[in-house]
Amino acid sequence: MPYCAGCRPRDKMCAFLKKRCNRLLEGKVEYCYQCDDFPCANLLKVDTKYRANFRMSMIENLEFIRENGVEKLLEKEAEKWRCPNCGGVICCHNGICFECGLELLKAKKKRYRWEDS
Numbered sequence: 001m002p003y004c005a006g007c008r009p010r011d012k013m014c015a016f017l018k019k020r021c022n023r024l025l026e027g028k029v030e031y032c033y034q035c036d037d038f039p040c041a042n043l044l045k046v047d048t049k050y051r052a053n054f055r056m057s058m059i060e061n062l063e064f065i066r067e068n069g070v071e072k073l074l075e076k077e078a079e080k081w082r083c084p085n086c087g088g089v090i091c092c093h094n095g096i097c098f099e100c101g102l103e104l105l106k107a108k109k110k111r112y113r114w115e116d117s
Contacts, residue, residue, distance in 0.1 A: 033062040
């Protein structure tokens, strides 16, 4: 989904983590850092991909939430991913703004890649 706003805002099951984790599926933990296995092999695999391709770390974000709370993470990330042109939200998967960059995104062949990656 090239215009995905994220699993939690959409109340969806994350294809990379939640579908593969019984603790998340069954509601035993809300965030991965609450698990005794944090960071598990699944999370490490996804985190490695996101660090390499999408300029973010799920593990760092989860550690930040554990230390500072989700509201502080949202404040920090809102600034990090704010479009300098229009103030909209920049997609972490490709660096394109959801507001002023949709035409550029639609024209891309590799929608989930930054131009310089």
